[in-house]
Each structure stands twice: as structure tokens, then as C-alpha cells.
Amino acid sequence: MPVYAELRARLRAELPVALVTVIDGPGVGGKLLVTPDGEPMGTLGNAELDRIATRDALAELEAGRSGIRHYGPEGQTTPEDLVDTPVVRAFIESWAPPPQMWIFGAVDFTAALGKVAKVLGYRVTVCDAREVFATRRRFPMADEVVVSWPGALFERRGHTLGSRDAVCILTHDPKFDVPAVQGALATSAGYIGVMGSRKTHAKRMERLAEVGIDQPEQLARLMSPIGLDLGARTPEETAVSICAEIIARRTGRLAPSLRDGEGPIHG
Amino acid sequence: MKELLDDIDRWQAAGARVAIARVVDIEGSGPREPGAAMAVNEHGEVAGSVSGGCVEGAVVSEALAILAGEAPSRIVTFGYSDDEAFAVGLTCGGIIRLFIEPLDW
Numbered sequence: 001m002p003v004y005a006e007l008r009a010r011l012r013a014e015l016p017v018a019l020v021t022v023i024d025g026p027g028v029g030g031k032l033l034v035t036p037d038g039e040p041m042g043t044l045g046n047a048e049l050d051r052i053a054t055r056d057a058l059a060e061l062e063a064g065r066s067g068i069r070h071y072g073p074e075g076q077t078t079p080e081d082l083v084d085t086p087v088v089r090a091f092i093e094s095w096a097p098p099p100q101m102w103i104f105g106a107v108d109f110t111a112a113l114g115k116v117a118k119v120l121g122y123r124v125t126v127c128d129a130r131e132v133f134a135t136r137r138r139f140p141m142a143d144e145v146v147v148s149w150p151g152a153l154f155e156r157r158g159h160t161l162g163s164r165d166a167v168c169i170l171t172h173d174p175k176f177d178v179p180a181v182q183g184a185l186a187t188s189a190g191y192i193g194v195m196g197s198r199k200t201h202a203k204r205m206e207r208l209a210e211v212g213i214d215q216p217e218q219l220a221r222l223m224s225p226i227g228l229d230l231g232a233r234t235p236e237e238t239a240v241s242i243c244a245e246i247i248a249r250r251t252g253r254l255a256p257s258l259r260d261g262e263g264p265i266h267g
Numbered sequence: 268m269k270e271l272l273d274d275i276d277r278w279q280a281a282g283a284r285v286a287i288a289r290v291v292d293i294e295g296s297g298p299r300e301p302g303a304a305m306a307v308n309e310h311g312e313v314a315g316s317v318s319g320g321c322v323e324g325a326v327v328s329e330a331l332a333i334l335a336g337e338a339p340s341r342i343v344t345f346g347y348s349d350d351e352a353f354a355v356g357l358t359c360g361g362i363i364r365l366f367i368e369p370l371d372w
Contacts (some may be wrong), residue, residue: 003372011269021293023366029340031372042372066302068292091291093302095269219358264295 003031003042010035014097018057022043024089026073028267034058034166035125039084044090048075064096064164098123099164104150104180105171109195113168116140116243127153129176150176154183166246168226170195174207174234181208185218193226201225228255271306274314283308285370286330290317295361308335317365328369340368
């Protein structure tokens, strides 16, 4: 079972991989395993069909999506070419690496947020410049603990952040959170949240303006103060309110109670 | 799929044949996204889930039939508005399509 063995190895190593399966039409059960860094493995029964399906699988993988595609037996995709030909229905399933959450500030809230983020499947990085606080022992749930100033981490790895990733800045300390906000805004991170009271938030906005962060499109990306208005008090409750906000931002929901609305629940 | 690997390893090491059921399509309100998967071995043991528990029992029967060679690898549809013989509905009222096949690839 070479295809399954390779799929299993890549899933365990958290490497990106897509599996194309013919689920209906000629060649049901046919398999093609596609990766961004090598030749595809297996076949759907036709070389041109394999080529087209590989192209589509790489696109699905890029977007972290899974779904069904329809082809002709020789890889035809346009509706005119699909008339009078049996249709191959292929399920493209893609496994992208887990989304990242970078948490700045080694505080009590960090441990709670790290735990909830792990439940949701994030790869968690904790970053603080203070060596005595940023230790593995204090944050065993984190995938890595980095002792660094924010700017250095963003410079090194900011380009790896994308729309599925979150940056949560919990430091409360302007000399740390201003550069963290600057660094985060220079990335494509889908969520940027900054913790603080209304007063801290107001002061922070002044400091951000002093360093040139005052454009509406920049400020619109900042969730500050961080989190949904759940009335959270403990670090754990606050972690839930932050993660709930991340989900709501991604789905574009306003996050009221389902009871008080009417639309579809999962849609 | 990833959460099934350990159980599948164990079953295969013991010589058991395995079928995989994956959600390939949902219409309307569905409890799990495409890609949600469960594995069933020839002794009827189960790993993973494909819904909120509404259709798993029926999936086991289908998977066992496929492993026994009584049915081909195929798409199986479950849902409220389904006219076919599968008398199993989803509590959320949606339609869910699964592809069930032997793990022999």
C-alpha cells in the first residue's frame, strides 16, 4: 500500500499533502497523491487526467480546502468537452500544515491561551524577551518558546504567517507590544489581537501613531482590546473569548447567541 | 484522517482488513466538513466519526458489506430529504455524502 504509506508518513510529519480519489465514474477508487515538493504518486487512470488533477490538487492545498471536481476520462474540464463523455468525479482532500498562533508576552494569560489554541489545532509559539519568564517549564503546551524581541522574530519568520494564522500580543508593555504590532502588521496574518484595558488601549494607540501606525486600513486589522465581550475574568475565560473572536473573524460572524438569530448554523 | 492512523496501524499489524469512510460532500447544515473520516475494521471496530453520531451505525454496516465483497467502493448518501433506502437522517436536517472504500491502496 505505497500511497497510504506515503500519506501516513506526511500526515505524521505535518507536511502538506493532497489525496485525489475517484469516487464515481470510470476508475472508482483510483488514487493520486500530490505534494508541493515532488512527483505525484499513483494514477487516476490517464496521464492527462493525472496532470490536470495534480494542478487542481495543488491549488486546493494552497487554500487548505477539500472538495469534489468533475473531469472527463482524459482530463477534460470545460462543459462542452464533458458532453457525451462519462464523468469522473474526484474528491480532492488536502492537508495543510496546522495554522500558527504566535503569542507575545510570557504571562498567565499566555499559558491559558496556549492551552485553548492547542485544542483548536494551532501550532503555538510563545515569545518574550525576558529569559526568566520565557521558559518551556512555564509553557509546556507550546510547540516552541522563543526568547527574542518581537522585531527579530518577525524579521526571521514573519513571511511564514498567512490568513489562517493568529498573532496575539499579551504583553501590556509598550516597549514590547508596539514593535510586536509593527511586526504583525507587516505580515499577512489573518488575526492580530492586542490585550489591554480601555486605558492601555488608548495609550497604545497614541504610541502607535507616534511610530507612524495611523492608517485606517492598518488600524482596521488590529483587534484591540483583544477578545469577544463575554465578561471573561480568569485567564482561561479570556483565552476562550480570544479564540472565539478568532473564529468569528474568520467566518465573518457577529457572534451573538444562536437562539437570537435565524440563519444556518454551520453555513 | 490523521486521528485514525494509530488505530489503523494497530489493526493492520494484527492482520485485520480496514475500510475508510470519508465525508466528500455536504448540503445544507452538516455537522462535519468534507474530509471527516472514520475507519472500520473487518471485526466491526471503529475509529473516528463522520457526523455527530447520527449515521455512524449505518456506515459500519456499509463498510462491512464492502469489506466482505458484497458491495463495491461507492458514494453513500445520508440525509433527511433522501429518497433512497438509507433510513438514517441527520438531526441537523442536512445531507451528507460519504465515499466508503477498502484501505488497500
